Amino acid sequence: MGRVQDQVAIVTGGASGIGYATALKLAKEGAKIVIGDFNQHGAEQTAKEIKLNGGEAFGLFMDAAKEDSIKNLIDFTVESFGKIDILFNNVGSTDLNKDLDVVNLDLDEWDRLMDVNVKSIVIGCKYAVPHLIKSGGGSIINTASMAGFTGDSIRTAYGSSKAAVVNLTRYIAAQYGKYSIRCNAVAPGLILTPASERNLPPDILELFLKHNALSYHGKPDDIANAVLFLASNESKFITGQTLQIEGGHYISNPTMPDFNAFTSE
Template structure:
């Protein structure tokens, strides 16, 4: 298991969910990993567990709303392992109580989500790229969302912020491809992270599953494996793209499941 052997990866939001899966799988495939998270205790536990398995892993506190904190996480990674090859920009916020339709939403929440969900991606790349140039290239992976590609009744700020991540990914890829720095994004649909399981009722989960092409929900590892692919040289001719990992939720006519049910 050496798909990213010799690489150094910084994973933000790495203490749980998709970030945890990505950090674990990257380490299992040979990367030295820095787990950065606002939940420092959780990040330290992840790193300690990986070290017990013989992997290289460290933890650092990260406040993705603060430029200095992002810069420190990048600098810590390079100081600890001597270089930076992979950056997984994975921090993202949402708030179902404040992020509503465009008339009712809390405008302060709009500003908060744009700062964390978009600006943190910009800053992560801004601080990582000079170090990646020093080692002849690298891979930047950004977490977008399927909310970037479809409207909804609420979460106007979240969806817009993730659409910005998709476009920012293209700009980074265009501007730094000649430096052998690739930039891609992942767009998860509903993934059964601990947070999703805790906050979504069985009936709501069933509604999502009804509109999947596949008869089940995604797990964090489904996204983590995609991160490993984008971090590895297997994807060396891929940049500026967004991988949609969503169980076929958005690929068909939205009325198809209802029509199929009527025919049974």
């Protein structure tokens, strides 16, 4: 308990999934939380749950594609709590009906994802970093994705945007480290968020599991634990890094499951 005691944390995309789990985790460890999400009701419900458990929290509407909306979230946090110590840039989006291969993808969707998945982080940091400097430093954590390290048959814009997040994280870390500001990222693999459980049939989940080194899927708490570590002083000498949290899905030769099946016959 108390690993981020009395620190002020902004969590974007905190209405559900990874953001929700992280907001609760940071609050349990003593942080005061401001949640920003397009789903305002969900953000308010997350804040309500934190307050019912004795914490301090607010839930606000935030449109990650709008600069004014992000700035409002930053300004509200400083007006409410006087400072910012932790910024968790967790908003991410894609549309699998539009984000296809390079020939067939919708270019408007490409632009939208670059705004929501990358530019929102730039804007959040643009307005939050001066407050972090005033606080004597702090921690920025960005949500990347394993899609930023691999190729796929679809999700071209999403994967490209998340690759940009990985390198943007290095730039922020390099530019503001002398102010005692650390910037790291988490890159989840398949995580059993409510959305993935709703949208992925059991056969697809089993297919992913076949290629995991570990024999189970990740949960939102697995990412939340990593964010808590990166937010706390336990990681005070770590910056510019992207922590891959993916159950060993990407570590082996991709033919290994098929080869093991072949040799066991």
